[in-house]
Amino acid sequence: MRLSDHEFLHIVDYVRGRYGIDLSNKRTLISGRLENYLLREGYRTYSEYIQLVEQNPTGSEAGNxxxxxxxxxxxxMRESLHFEYLQKTVLPWVKAKEEKRNRDVRIWSAASSTGEEPYTIEMVLNDFFSLDNRWDTQLLATDISARVLEKAKSGIYLGEQLNPLPDKWKRRYFRPINADEYQVVPSLRQQVVFRQFNLMDMIPFKGLFHVxxxxxxxxxxxxxxxxxLLERIYQHMEDGGYLFIGTTESIDKTSADFQYIRPSIYRKKV
Ligand SMILES: C[S@@+](CC[C@H](N)C(=O)[O-])C[C@H]1O[C@@H](n2cnc3c(N)ncnc32)[C@H](O)[C@@H]1O
Known part of the structure; x- marks a missing residue:
């Protein structure tokens, strides 16, 4: 099936407008990933499909x-220095701040994908607060893709995916379910609240985030x-709250008032 210039630009515009994702130099990715699906579902052209998506932007084809x-x-454990920094610097700050308030730790994993990031954060939280149940350590994990959220909620991973984790966490937080796969124990799964959320939208979550x-x-x-996006997030953070971005990413100095701490770690002004 041929992806015409017009169809390509149409898809690029739609995805950029609705999700902020820039696919303008990803022509092969678009055709490579969509073609088989369209053929299987009986579409004759890309246009036919994109029109259907546009007519119902919250429908199943748009989700697909x-x-x-x-x-x-x-x-x-991706970019493990972040988890070390969380444990050694950020959580002591949260603890000191919240101890005399309502002992609520508010952390948001804002592009959580299949769950490895929020579950890693939650394991750090459990270690730090030693499962002290006076502390509310539930965390929010969001992504735009319903497919990855389902996978994240199931908490099922291949044994080899657990390799980066320390042995004590593997033993404490995972149970084998067959020869190849392990599942996150229910007590840890219940600590992570997964929601579908488009980062282009107004942030609907109540309470200000510490991290x-x-x-x-x-x-x-x-x-x-x-x-x-950074401005909206800034408004939804506690004073002194920490922002972690990818280690290959950067924030332009004019973006909100985030204070630079070290590469990939920023802070809202205290
Ligand atoms: C490469 S993964 C990053 C996962 C994790 N944060 C990490 O660093 O390992 C990027 C995720 O961002 C999500 N994403 C892309 N655009 C989004 C949007 N507009 N709103 C919410 N999530 C989005 C994708 O679905 C994908 O799961």
Missing amino acids: LIDVLTTNHTYF VFLRNVMIYFEEETKRK
Whole structure:
């Protein structure tokens, strides 16, 4: 099936407008990922499909488009210096701040993909607060793709995916379910609240976050989209709250008032 210039630009415009994702130099990715699906579903042209998506942007075909076109690569302990910094610097600050308030730790994994990032954060939280049940350590994990959220909620991973984790966490938080796969124990799964959320939308979550993980997602956005997103996130953070971005990403100095701490770690002004 041929993807014409017109169809290509149409898909690029739609995805950029609705999800902020810039696919303008990803022509092969679009045709490579969509073609088989369209043929299987009996579409004759890309236009036929994109028109259907546009007519019902919250429908299943629109959901499928974003499932197919997003890149969801992630793994446990990715950019492990962030988890070390969380444990050694950020959580002591949260503890000191919240101890005399309501002992509520508010962390958001804002592009959580298949769950490896939020589950890693939750394991750090459990270690730090030693499962002290006076502390509310539930965390929010969101992504735009329903497919990755289903996978994240199931908490099922191949044995080899657990390799980066320390042995004590593998033993404590995973159970084998067959010869190849392990599942996150229910007590840890219940600590992570997964929701579908488009980072282009107004942030509907109540309460100000102490920590936001916004890692390896802004690479797909244009500068202006990034700037507006960072402003919205800034408004939803506690004073002194920490923002982690991917180690290959950067924040332009005019983006909100985030204070630079070290590469990929920023802070809202205290
Ligand atoms: C490469 S993964 C990053 C996963 C994890 N944060 C990490 O660093 O390993 C990027 C994720 O961003 C999500 N994403 C892309 N555009 C989005 C949007 N507009 N709103 C919410 N999530 C989005 C994708 O579905 C994908 O799961």
